[in-house]
Each structure stands twice: as C-alpha cells, then as structure tokens.
Amino acid sequence: MILSALLTSVGINLGLCFLFFTLYSILRKQPGNATVYGPRLIQEGKSRRSNGFNLDRLLPTAGWVKRALDPTNDEILSNLGLDALVLTRVFVLSIRVFSFASVVGIFILLPVNYMGTEFQEFFDLPNKSLDSFSIYNVNDGSNKLWIHFCAIYIFTAVVCSLLYNEHKYISLRRIAHLYESKPRPQEFTVLVSGVPIVSGNSISETVESFFREYHSSTYLSHVVVHRTDKLKVLMNDAEKLYKKLTRVKSGSITRQDSKRDGFLGMFGKSVDAVGHYQKKLDKLEDDMRLKQSLLAGEEVPAAFVSFKTRHGAAIASNIQQGIDPTQWLTETAPEPQDVHWPFFTASFVRRWISNVVVFVAFVALLILYIVPVVLVQGLANLHQLETWFPFLKNILNMKYVSQVITGYLPSLIFQLFLLIVPPIMILLSSMQGYVSHSQIEKSACIKLLVFTIWSSFFANVLSGSALYRVNVFLEPKNIPRVLAAAVPAQASFFISYVVTTGWTGLSSEIIRLVPLLWSFVTNLFCNEDDKEFEVPSTPFYVEIPRILFFGLLGTTYFFLSPLILPFILVYYCLGYVIYRNQLLNVYAAKYETGGKFWPIVHSSTIFSLVLMHIIAVGLFGLKELPVASYLTIPLPILTLLFSIYCQRRFLPNFRSYPTECLVNKDKADAREQNMSEFFSKLVVAYRDPALSASQYSRDISP
C-alpha cells in the first residue's frame, strides 16, 4: 500500500464518519426516533415527545457532543453505575496512552524510520510505500535501532504508571460507590450451594438449622431455590396475556373491539375481548398453581441466605463453612434481577466437569476457527477457485467481479462469522454454572477477548500457512523470531483495519441502523401502542473486547509502524464521545458487576505490552542487533512482575469489600436508614419470580 492510497482511504472514511454523525444529529431530533436514540431517557421520563415542527429539527448540530461530555465522573458513577464509569475510563486511559505514543511515534520514530536507509526525496512522498515509515526501512545492525529500544522502555514505563493510577482510581471509586449507595439486597445475602441432604429434613430446615447454629447473631432469613424451568414457560405466556389484558381494560384496545375465536380470528362467533383473555389467563393460572404445588416439594440443594449485616454476609461468604469443602459452598449473591435461575440444579462435581468441558469446547472453537480462515483465503486466491469450478473462469476474469470477490467477500464472510461468535460465547459461559447473568457476561467477555485477539491478530499474522504455523506455539524458543518476521508485514493491513472497521464500527454504533430500520417498519405497520418498547442492556461483553483489541494493535505496532498511532488515537477520541453519548441516552444497565470488567482491561493491556516485547526481542535479533535483543528480555519479566504486584495491590478490592468498609457502612446504615423496612423487603427479594406468579389474577380481578 502506498501513502496516497492510505490517505484516500482515510479521507473517505473520515468523511463517512462525519456524514453519519451529521445524520445522527438530525435523526435523533425526530420524535419518531426517540425510542431508537433515547430509550433510556424515555424510561427515566426525561424525554419529551414533542411533535411540534421547527426548523431546528432539520439542522445538524453538535449539541449532543457537548451534552455527552458534560457529566463528571461522579455523576456518571451515581447515575449510570460503576460499569459505565469503567467503560469511559478505558477510553480515558487509551487516549492518554496513545497521545503519548503518537507524539513519540510521529515526531521521533517515524523520521528515524524514514531516514533509515538513505536520504529520501520528499517530493515523491505520496508514492512511497507504507513500509518506508516502518522499522523495515532501517538498515540491519544500524545504531538507530537503539532509539526504538529506548522508546520501548519509556513507553512501557509510561503505560504501566498510567495503568497503576487508573487501577487505583477505579479501586477507590468502587469503595466510594459502596459508601454512597443505599442498602442493596445482594450485599446482605449469600448464595449457598451444595446443601447436604439430611434424611428426614427438608433442605429448608437443614439450611435454617445450620445458619442458626453457626451464624446465630447475624442470620436473618433464607429462600431455598426450586426447580422451575417448566413453570417459567407458562409464566411468560401469562405475562404476555396479562399485558394485553391491562391494555384492553385501560381502553387502548376498545372493549367493544370484538374478537372471533375461530381460524385466524376470522370465523366463529365473536366474543368479548376482555372475557376471552380473562378466560385464557384463568386457565393458565390454574395450570401454574397446579405446577407450583407440585414443585413446592422439588427443592434444589441451594439457597439464598440473608444476614442482618453486610459483615455477617461477608463472613459467611469468605470462610469455608462445612467440613467437606464441596458442601455448603458460599458465594456473594448476585442482584435479585441478575440471578440466572436454570443452573441451580448442578452439584459441585457437575459444575466442575462442565467447566472443563466448556474449556475444551472453547479451545476447539479457537482451533476450528482456522477452517473458515483457510476457506476465505481460498476465495482471495482466485486461481484455486477457477480450478474447482472451471465454468466460473469467464466471470472471474472480469476485473470488477474479481475485485469484489478478492476484496470484499472475505471480509464480509469474516464479519458475518464474527457476528455469531458473541452468542456462542454467551452460550458457552452459561453452561459453566454461573449463577448470575453478570458473571456469564464477564466470562463471555474474557472468551471474546481471547477469541478476538486470536482470530483477528494471530490468525491474520500467521495466515497463508495458518495451520502449519500454529506449530510455532509448541516451540516457545522460536516464537519471537516468527512473530517478528510476520507481524510487521501486516502493518498496512491493520492500519486500514483501524480506519475502516474501527471507525465504521463507531458510526454504526451511534446510528443504530438495525433498531432504526425496525422502528421505521413498526411505525409503518403497527399502531402506536402495540410497539413493544424496551431499553437495551449495555453490551459490555461485546464492546470491551473490541475496544481493547485496538489498544493491542496500537501497542504492538507502536515501534514497528508508528503511522498507525494517530488513527488509533482518533478512534479512541471519537469512541469516547460516542460511548458516553450512548451510555447516557441509549443503554441502561440491567445489573451491576461492581467494576469487575476492569481486571480484564488490566490483563489485556499487560498482554499487549508483553507481546510487543516478545516481537521486539525477535526483531532486534532479525535486525542483527543481538545486544538490544538480549537487553529487551528483562522488560517482559519486569512488566509481568508489575502486573502481579498490581493484582496483589488492587485485585482483592474487586473480589470483595474489606471489613473496614463493611463495618463502617453497617454502622452508618444502622444510624441513617430504616433497616427494618429494608429487612422486610430483603426477606422476599430472592423469591423465584416463577413461584410468586399468581399476582396477576389478584391485580386484575375487579
């Protein structure tokens, strides 16, 4: 790729981005799109659906940018929660890192690279290959490589210190968040699994007697988990019917609106709608009550045990309870709405085995992913295709068709393939026996990150003979050399990747094309009130790996090809505005993980640094500067030591809260809050929604 081609591509994509932003600033002002661009605001009742027309509605404005940047960190923390804060801090950290990297890269490394071999004519700049700006251009054994060497050391030190400060900031914010929040059920509750079966006693009795015996001063109540999968299907039906019935009663579907009960509602005698739905609901409820009475006995050996103080709950969840470590397993309870009910039936051994199985499946997926890569590379290699399907020869020889196939088709297939990966990861994680949606998402986030790095970085870098080269990882000694040879060669690919996939991704994030079209279609074909309106949940587990991947690219190419850095900086700056905007207007967190995504960010950053160091070791070797190669070896070790130190220093605070906070907060609560009211709510907070479903009939009966 030559410089002018890159600049053209950058220009086009930047133009597209601003076009999309302009479009967004207009579209978001149309009242019909309020559910697309401001569902969170509507839910909070902050948005007014004004239908009045004014000229301002058609003019692009940048007010949304200002509004997105306005809230302080404290406001974000109190309004959007800790997870949202973590997401914005990822951008802040990345902007800081790549601002520094860009300055060093563009003003020091780039000139050094460009002057690498000889004095170059500046007139010919647009036709220069991008390789002239990469470390490839520096002569073997040249002393100029020591500049790169120093840059790597300084960059690592800067990243580590920024990371340390960020880690400290978020860890303190987490504590502050606890102090500021009102009492929440999950802080007082512990999930106990592996309750031993005592003959003659129900699970409930066993749990009660155990905690009354061993936590006599703090035990409050408990709720045993029941097997309710079948009930849940019935319940969903009932909920839908109930909603419809409320609408009928409230008059949005007129009472007189008759309904025929024959085929497709077209034949048969017409019946009163209310009576019709009421009858159906009654029947469903009878079913449910029957099932409920049957299920009452079907207890699962797990229970939510609530305590009178946070400290009491922490004691129960931090110390092994029973003599057999596979029984009386305790863990901090998730938020009530975050509980993932289906997996409670699993025993310790089954959970453990399914963990192993999922791990194997995940590794298999990583390996099998090579197959589509090879197939797609076959597409890019047209001769292969011609030998398979000779009749295509004429078509394939047409310039336009061949360009489409080699240029767009592979990346399209990749994108489609990547679309199905997040649900697969969620599926895998949900099989691991996590008891909450947030844990599942966190686990899926890690899997997705590994998968992204593997599929987008390593599979690309080692492509061509992908299956063959994977062998490299069995011979650790050769890894630096192979990576050093393969990674710089892909520099121009990744620069255009950032410019296209990265920037376009941001545009599509803000424009929300699919919900926009969907809203358009429903506006056309349905009446106003039938539209099911739901605030989307923040897709942390999809977004964080994507965002981190660009950090990995920037870090590894920092000294190889510094030309990539400004583009990544632009990505993070745009992303900062856009994601803040989306968090403020669109998404609403369904549950809070308490900043548990942050350790993933930390690990990913450290991994990127170490990967860069490994490539540097290999590259200095290839460039015949063995001293620099050896002198780089301490760097990954120091980085890993730094990481271990950080984990010891900060990670415990992400796992659980310290005694100091818990006791202080408990005492403050006892002074300030009406705890008896909270306790009465706490007692029923973890009741399985499926078992308290008969509320509908009570609500509705006149």
Add this chain to the structure above:
Amino acid sequence: MILSALLTSVGINLGLCFLFFTLYSILRKQPGNATVYGPRLIQEGKSRRSNGFNLDRLLPTAGWVKRALDPTNDEILSNLGLDALVLTRVFVLSIRVFSFASVVGIFILLPVNYMGTEFQEFFDLPNKSLDSFSIYNVNDGSNKLWIHFCAIYIFTAVVCSLLYNEHKYISLRRIAHLYESKPRPQEFTVLVSGVPIVSGNSISETVESFFREYHSSTYLSHVVVHRTDKLKVLMNDAEKLYKKLTRVKSGSITRQDSKRDGFLGMFGKSVDAVGHYQKKLDKLEDDMRLKQSLLAGEEVPAAFVSFKTRHGAAIASNIQQGIDPTQWLTETAPEPQDVHWPFFTASFVRRWISNVVVFVAFVALLILYIVPVVLVQGLANLHQLETWFPFLKNILNMKYVSQVITGYLPSLIFQLFLLIVPPIMILLSSMQGYVSHSQIEKSACIKLLVFTIWSSFFANVLSGSALYRVNVFLEPKNIPRVLAAAVPAQASFFISYVVTTGWTGLSSEIIRLVPLLWSFVTNLFCNEDDKEFEVPSTPFYVEIPRILFFGLLGTTYFFLSPLILPFILVYYCLGYVIYRNQLLNVYAAKYETGGKFWPIVHSSTIFSLVLMHIIAVGLFGLKELPVASYLTIPLPILTLLFSIYCQRRFLPNFRSYPTECLVNKDKADAREQNMSEFFSKLVVAYRDPALSASQYSRDISP
C-alpha cells in the same frame, strides 16, 4: 550391569543393613547411649538410666521393631502430632502403591520384557544384562507393548484412588486433631502486618483502636512486635550464664570449686564461682534492661492480635481488613515457640521483592548445579584429567587408583555437595519473609524436593552433555522423545542407587553415627553434667524430599524396568519401621504445621505420574507404536484433572479450619474448659521472649 553383579550388590547392602540393625539393637541398650537413641524418651521421663549390667544388654533383639510398630495411628496423632502421622502415612501409601506395582511388574511386565525378542535360555540368567529385563528388550512395534500400555493405565488408576483415600483420611484426621486438642494460642491469634502509621498514635494504639472498632465483640488483646535482634544476642549469653549458675548453685559444680580470674583461669586471685557468674549475669542484665528501655519505642508495624473465639480469629484472618490490601494484612499466627522474629521489619513490598529475589536465586542455583556435575564427570573421565595434569599419568594408570577416582570420588563429591544444600535452602526460605520456622521448613522442603528431582534425576538422565541438553526444555514438543531415549538407559544406575544410597541412608538414619561419636567423645572428655543434652527436632524438610524421590524413581521406572520395584518396596518397608522408631524415640517436634507437608506429597506423586506418562508417550513413539503413544496423551490430562479436583476437594481444609469446626469447638470449650485461665495465658503468649528476659535475676536472687 549384569544380573549377578546386581545380586551381589544387593546381598552386600542387605547384609550391611542387618549388621547395622543388629548393632543398633545392642547399642541402644547401653545406658551411655540413651541420649543418642532415646532423647525423646528421656525428655518425657519415660527412660530409666539403669547402670546395672546384665547379659541381655549384649544380645541383639528385635523388640524395638515390635515397639516401633505397636502404636496405632490415633496414638501417634495424640502423642507425636499430625506431622509425624503424615510422615508415617507417606510410607503406608508408598508401601501400598509399590506392593501393587511389584506384583504387576514382577509377574507380568518382567516376563514380557524378558521374552521380548526371542526365547531365552534360562541357564545363562546370572550373566544376563539388566537390559534384558527392561522394556528395551521388547521388539519395536511389538504388540506386547500394549501390555505395558494397559499396565500404565491401571497403575495410574490405582495410585490415584489410593492417593484420594489417603488425602481424605489425613484431611479428616486434621479436623479430628482440632476437636481433640486443648485450646492452643495460635488458634485464637492472628498476625497482623502492615499496620499503617498514624501520626500521633503509637502502633499499639492504632491496632487497639482498629480491632476494637471492627471486631468489637471478639477482640481480646494484642502484642506489638518489637525490633529485638541485638537484644537477642545478649539474651543468649545470659541464658548460658544462667544455666551455669543454676548448676553451680545446685552443687554439681561445687561451690568451693574456685576459679581464678586471670589468663585462662590459671592466674590471678581465686574467686567464688557463684559470685563470679552472678556478677557477670548482673552486668548483662543491666545491659539488657538498658536496651529494653531503648527498644520500647522501636515498634515494628506488626502485631499479634488475640481473640476470644477461634471463629473470631478466623474471621479476622480470612477477610481483607483494610481498604488498602497491602495494609492490615492478616494471617493465622504460628505457635508461640514457632515464631521467626527477625523478619518482622519487612514491609509488604520488601517481602514481595525478596520473594522474587529468592526465586531467581533458587533458579540460578539449579542451573549452577550443572557446574559441579560437569566437573565430576570430568573426574570420571580420566583422560581429561591426564591432559590437565600430565605428572599424574603414572599414578592414574594404576588400576586401583583409577577405580577409586572413577568409582567413588564422584559420588563422594556429590554427597558432600548435597550435604550443604539443605542449609542453603533453609537460608533462602528464611529470606522470603515467612514469620514462622514451620513455614520456612515447608518452603525449604518444596525447594529441596525440586532440587533433588532436578539434581538426582534430570541431571543424571541428561548427563554427558548436560548443559547442551537442557535446551530440550525450551522445545516442549521434543521432551517426551528425549526423555524416552535417556531415562531407560539409566535404569541400572538407579537400581544400584536405591540399593546403596537408599538402604544405606536408612541404616545411617537409625545408627545416628555423628551423634553417637559426639556422645562418645563428650563421655570421654567431659564430666556428666557439662553435657548439653538437647532433643533433636524432627527434620521433616530433609527427610520428606528424600523419601518422595524414591517414589518418583519407582513410578517412572515402573514400566521401563520393573526390576527396580522390589528394591523400592524393601526400602519403604524398612523405612516405615525405622522412621516410626525414630519418631517414637529420638525426635521431638518443636512445632506443629498441622499436616501441611501432605500437599507436597500429593503434588510430588502427581508429578511422578505425569512424568511417567510423558516418558511413555515418547517411548511408544520410539518403539514404533504411534497409536499407543497417542492413546497415552489423555492420561496425563486426566491425572492433572484428578489432581485439581483433589486440591479443590481437600486443600481448603489444610489451609484453614471451616466455620462448622471452629464454632463447634468454641462452644465445646466454653462448656468444658476454664477459658478465663487460658485467656490470661493467651494475653502473654506472644510476648517477644527478648523483652521478658529479666526473669533470671528474679529466679536466682535468694
């Protein structure tokens, strides 16, 4: 090596063993040797020093064997503690494993190996090479190798199930030990380090206010640690003087025995001995009191905090206390006599850095150990020596000299080198910042085990071109193949290693040559009462790696060269008797680790199994049976999964006691024990002995 040579060696060594045992059975009955062979009994007052002569004293008897085998596990547990039980159970486990292995090896694998190539003449048996009994003798690609394959699978299953049961047994015994024992200070106490410095408050005040605030219901008292290294030197002097003074007073050195205070006690005016020592002691005590008053201010930011219940202490030690995870670090306190005082000054960061430094030093030691190996191999290779020192040529050409040099000198150098390793390991471990001797010993035990396996197994196996072959570990793919080629070649070396080093080691263990000679010398030159008599502490950390190493040999050679198995079985049977005898008569545990050596035994056994599997994978490959090679690969994975399961199932119980036990025991104590009396002892239990040293003068002053 041929069979007859092996049998000769076995015969000689077995004869030597029985000679030593006979000698022992006579020597132990001599009253003069009571302090050598029964110090523990003397300390407990069970031994009578009868000086009357009878014939029985000169006859060898086997009564000691019966007495060693008599006590049940429960008796061992209650009299000798859990660690002693663990040591005997290691032998029990090994005897079971190698009984099974011997049966399979001798009756199935050995005949298969022997009949490997062709029908062999049995007449020529004594002159057969040992290789005829090893897997080498089986033809490449022969289907007989499937018998080995099955044997490996069955052996692994048997070892795992035995290990599981043993794990379970010891873990239950640990709990039972808690229930049976009286209240011990360490169960109620937590060591707090990293106490933050609050300006205006002393450490003691900070600790008190923190625990009064956050553990108000269970906090009892605390003792701040002081910097007392210099004081300790003075104290040791004082202790010696005090002992002497008591002896003088009690009359064993007669009061009239005058002492001249001039040169060597020969000139000058004679003084009263009591007055002389008393004056010295007084002066020392003045010094100490001065130092003590100076030190009172020099507090170290660490304290022993005692609680009213075990559960209270467990809560404090299991949950992070302060907001900063590097402050208010809590851990279970060691026994009062087990505390290693010097390292308390270290902060979190310094402890952590010294850990890293020690790790690096340990790895360096492992690598540097290659140097003496190469040197010693140079000795074995006489031509090398001749070219270095030409004048030695004539001497070296003498058959006897060359035999001594090539045969005994290398192993002598090795043995001497190995003697200095345990102190080095203890030194390294004590630099890691452990706060108790038992933790230091446990850590040294792990280091010694790794060192033993590395130096005695890998360095031997990969010898010849040791430094060059170490490269193998950088290419994991080649490991099985290299090991499979190198390990079986050393079979006859390791068989004679078991017979000589193993069996001889046991003999020297029971005969206690050095203490015997020492006692003989002191008997000759000193009078009765001057003899300092001390019960030796059980050297778990030296013995356990040695014992486990033979298990590793047996496991890896199980299918390669089953001839080794009966010798290892004999080793373990003899060892079982001897170590029980030593534990009962000689050693006394100074402190109890609570069975924490057991997880090391577990890991070592699993490592041996996996090593065997890796060798099997390589060997089946070399023997041109690739299917068997691939089918062996799941075995190490399954074994590791089993190990992880075991660790999850049992290890938590080795780290800390569960709530159930603690609360039960607390309640039982409240009913049965006089707790207020215990508490008054507890308050002073962790006072630094250096700070309460002025007791001597009080005791002595008339």
